[in-house]
Amino acid sequence: MLILNSDDLLQEIKEQKGIDLSAYSTDFLIQKIEKRMVSLQIQSAAAYREKLRTEPIEADTLLSEIGIQVTLFFRNPLVFEIIKERTLPAILDAKRTDGSREIRIWSAGCSTGEEAYSVAILLRQLLKDELSEWRILIFATDIDRKILAEAEKGLFSRAKLVETKVGIVDEYFTPVGEAFRIKPGIRRMVDFSFDDLASTERSAPSASIFGAFDLVFCRNVMIYFNEACRKSVQNKIIRSLNKGGYLILGESEWLADISKSEFTEVDDRNRIFRKK
Numbered sequence: 001m002l003i004l005n006s007d008d009l010l011q012e013i014k015e016q017k018g019i020d021l022s023a024y025s026t027d028f029l030i031q032k033i034e035k036r037m038v039s040l041q042i043q044s045a046a047a048y049r050e051k052l053r054t055e056p057i058e059a060d061t062l063l064s065e066i067g068i069q070v071t072l073f074f075r076n077p078l079v080f081e082i083i084k085e086r087t088l089p090a091i092l093d094a095k096r097t098d099g100s101r102e103i104r105i106w107s108a109g110c111s112t113g114e115e116a117y118s119v120a121i122l123l124r125q126l127l128k129d130e131l132s133e134w135r136i137l138i139f140a141t142d143i144d145r146k147i148l149a150e151a152e153k154g155l156f157s158r159a160k161l162v163e164t165k166v167g168i169v170d171e172y173f174t175p176v177g178e179a180f181r182i183k184p185g186i187r188r189m190v191d192f193s194f195d196d197l198a199s200t201e202r203s204a205p206s207a208s209i210f211g212a213f214d215l216v217f218c219r220n221v222m223i224y225f226n227e228a229c230r231k232s233v234q235n236k237i238i239r240s241l242n243k244g245g246y247l248i249l250g251e252s253e254w255l256a257d258i259s260k261s262e263f264t265e266v267d268d269r270n271r272i273f274r275k276k
C-alpha cells in the first residue's frame with residue numbers, strides 16, 4: 001500500500017469539478033486513489049496530482065472509480081417493488097383520507113436522475129387516470145452540476161435499463177439510435193436542482209422551498225461520508241420529512257441508532273423507514 005496524503009488531490013478535484021470530497025471517509029478515498037495510481041503505475045501523490053491537472057478526464061475516471069455517480073433505473077428492483085406495492089399506496093391512501101392531493105418527493109444525490117424518474121413512472125402507473133387530479137412534486141438534487149445537466153436531457157444508454165421491465169421500457173421510453181429517451185410526460189414530473197447535502201445552511205433543497213416530504217430517497221450517497229457528516233445529513237433529512245413520511249437508504253447504508261427512535265416502522269432489511 002502507498003502512503004498517501006490525499007488533501008492536495010481532493011483540492012485538485014474541488015477546483016476542477018466543484019466537488020468537495022472532504023466530508024468523505026478518508027480511508028475509503030485513499031483506497032480508491034491508490035487503486036488508480038497502481039493501475040497507472042504512478043508512485044507519488046504529486047505525480048498523480050499532475051496527472052489530474054493535465055488530463056481532466058482522469059478526474060472523471062477517479063470519480064467513477066469512487067462510484068459516486070453510478071446509478072440505474074429501478075436500482076435494487078425488490079426495493080422499488082415494495083415502493084410500488086406498499087410505500088406509495090400507503091402515502092396515497094393517507095393523502096386521500098386527509099383530502100389532500102399533493103405528494104412531495106426528494107431524490108437526494110440523484111446523479112443522472114434514474115431514481116427520480118423511476119418513482120415518477122411508478123406514480124403514473126399507480127394513479128393512472130387519476131394523475132391529473134394530483135399535484136406531484138419530485139425534487140431531484142445533486143452536488144454535481146454537470147450530472148444534473150445530463151439528468152435533464154433524459155437520454156439514457158441501454159445499460160441504465162438492465163433492471164427495468166420491458167413493458168416499462170416500451171411505455172415510458174422512446175428509442176433514439178442505441179439510446180433511450182424518457183417520455184416528456186415523465187420528464188416534466190421531475191425538477192432537477194443543485195443542492196449540497198453536506199451543507200448545514202438549509203434543511204431542504206431551496207427548490208422545494210420548505211421540504212415537507214412524503215418520501216425521501218438518499219441512496220448510495222452517505223456511504224462515502226465520514227461519520228459526523230453522515231449523522232448531520234441523516235438529521236437534516238429527518239427534519240425534512242412529514243410525519244408518516246418515508247426515508248429510503250441504499251443497500252449498504254444504515255440509520256444511526258440514535259435516528260431510529262424518530263421512526264415508527266424500521267425495515268432494516270430493505271432500508272425503508274417511516275417517520276413517527
Ligand SMILES: C[S@@+](CC[C@H](N)C(=O)[O-])C[C@H]1O[C@@H](n2cnc3c(N)ncnc32)[C@H](O)[C@@H]1O
Binds near residue numbers: 112
Ligand atoms: C452513487 S450516486 C447515487 C445515485 C442514486 N441515488 C442511486 O442510488 O442510484 C451518488 C450521487 O451523490 C452525489 N453526491 C455526492 N456528494 C453529494 C453531496 N454532498 N450533496 C449532494 N449530492 C452529492 C454524487 O454527485 C452522485 O451523483
